[in-house]
Amino acid sequence: MSDNKAPSQADPAQPPSQGYAEKAGPIDPDQHRGLQKLPTDVKSTLGKIDALILQLTRTIKTTAGFSASLSSLNYSLYLLAYLHAQAPSRATLIARLSKILGRDVKLPPKALAPTPSPLLPLGLMVADFRTTLRLTGLLSLYVLLKSLLLQKGGDPLKHKILLVQCLGYIGFQATENILQLTNKGVLQPTLVARLGGAGGAANVMKWACRSWLVGVATDFFRLWRDATLMRERKTRERVSREEEEQFDAKWWADLQTCTAWLPVAIHYSVEGGLTGMNQGIVGFCGLMAGLNNFRAAWKGAAA
Template sequence: MSDPEHPSGEATDVQAGKAPAVSSCAKRQLLAALTTTDVTIRRLDLLLSEANGQERVLATINYVASMLHHLTASAPWIALQTRLGILARLKGRVPKNVTPASSKSKFAALCSLASETRYNLRLFGLLPLWIWGAETLKSPPADPILHALTVLQVISNVIYQLLENVGYLASKGVVSKRFVDKYGGVAKWDIWSTRGWFGHIFFQFFVLWRQSVLRRQRLAAQRAAAGTVETKETKAEDSEALRLEIRAWRKSLVNNVFWAPLCLHWCFEKGIGIPDSMVGIISFCAGAWSLHDCWAGTATVKA
C-alpha cells in the first residue's frame, strides 16, 4: 500500500518536472556559449579585415611565440620539467623509456612563420608611405617644426621599408643577391633598414615634445579667453577631445619608449646587450596598447 502522506505519484511528478528544467538550463547555457563564440569570431574577423588589425594580431602571435620559445628553453623550465618527469615515473604514470616531446621548437617555428608573414605583408608598405608623404606635401602641418619633423620621418620610413624589401626579396632569390652582396650583403641591408626605422623613432620623440608644447600653448590661450560665452555642450566636447588627444599622445610615447632601446640594439651587429629572451617581451609591451584599442574598436559587433 502507498503511504497516504507521500503518494507514490508525487516523486515521479517531481522528477519529471526537474528533467525539462535541467534540459532547458543546459540549452540556455549552450546557446549563450555559441552566441559568445559567434560574437568573438565576428570581432576577430572584423579586426583581421583591416591592415592594422592583421599586423597587430600577427605581431602578437610573433611576440608571444618568442616568449614561450625562450621560456621552454630556459634552465628553470627544463629543471621543472625534469622534476615533474621524475615524479611521474616514480608514481608509475610514465614509462621510463618515454621522453616528453619538447614544444620549444614548435614555438620557434610559429614565431618564424608569423615574422615571415609580416615581412611579406610589409612588401606593400611603400604604398601608405607614398600617401603619407603626398598628404604632408599637400596639407603640411601648420607648425614649421612639426612639418620638418614629419618630412624627416617620411624619408626615414621610406629608407627603412625600401632597404628591408630589397634585402628580404634578395634572401628569397627574387632580387639578384649579387647586387645586394656588392653593397654589404643582406645582413648589412637589414642593419641599415633598422637604422632608418630608428630614425623614425628618434624624430618621434621630438614630435611628441613639440605636440606637448603646442598643446600647453593652446590651453593657455583658451584659459586667457575664458571670458567668451561657451555652452556646457561645447565645454564637454572640448574636454573629451582633449582627453582623447592626451591619450593618443601617451600611447605614442609608450610605444616609442619600448621600441627605442630594442631598435637601437638591432642597429649594431653585436647589439647593445639586450638578450634574445627579452625581445618578445619588450616588443609585446610596445604594441599591447594598440592591440587593446584595435580589439576595443570591434566592440560594436553584436550577435
C-alpha cells in the same frame, strides 16, 4: 561560360561574401533549438565566445587591426619560445627531484639536453609573412611623403619631424624589400653584396634597422611637440574635456608603443646588440607595442 558569371561559393578558394560577415550578429543560444537545452553557464560561454570571434573578425578586417594582430602573435610566439627553451625538461626535473630525495638516477645526456621549441619556427614563419605583406608599404609611405611635401601651414617644427620620420621609414622599407626579394630569389644577391660590402646581408639588415630606429626615435620628438602645441592651444582657447581626454589617451598609448619599440630598434641597430638583450626581452617589448596597437584597433572596430 560568361565572364560575368558569379563565382561559385562552393569553391574553397573563394572567400564568403563580406556582406554575410557584416550581417552576422552574436548568437543567442535561446533562439536555437539545438542549444536551448544546454546549461545556462554553457550557453553564456558560447555566446561570449561567439561575440569574441565576431569582434576579432571585424578587427582584422582593417589594415591596422590585421597588422597589429600579426605583430602581437609574432612577438608572443618569440616570448613563449624563449620561456619554453628556458623551462627545464621533464628528464631534468626528474633528475633534480631524485637528487633532492637522495636517489641516484642516471639519465642519458641526450635526455637532459634542451629541446628546441616548435614555437620559434612558427614565430619566424609569421615574421616572414609580415615582411612579405610589407612589400607594398612603400606605396603608402610615398603618399605620406607627398602629402607632407605639399602641406601648407601648420606647425613648421612638427612638419620637419614628420618629414624626417617618413624618410626614416622609407629607408627601412626600401632596404627590407631588397632583402626580402633577394631571399626569395626575385633579385640577384649581387645587389645585397654591393650594398652590404664585407658584411653582406647582415650589414644591410643593420642599416635597415638603423633607418627604423630613426622612425621610432622621431616619434618621441613628435609626441613632445604635440604636447607643447596642446598646452599652447589651451592657453589661447577653450578645449573641451572630451577632446582633451581623447588626446591624452592617444598620446599615452603612442608613448607606450614607441617606448616598447625603442630598445628593440637599438638592439638590432648596434654591433653585437645590447648587453643582456635576449629573445625573451625582444618578444616582450614587441608584444607590448603590438598589444597597444591591437587595443586601439579593437576599440575602433567596436565603435
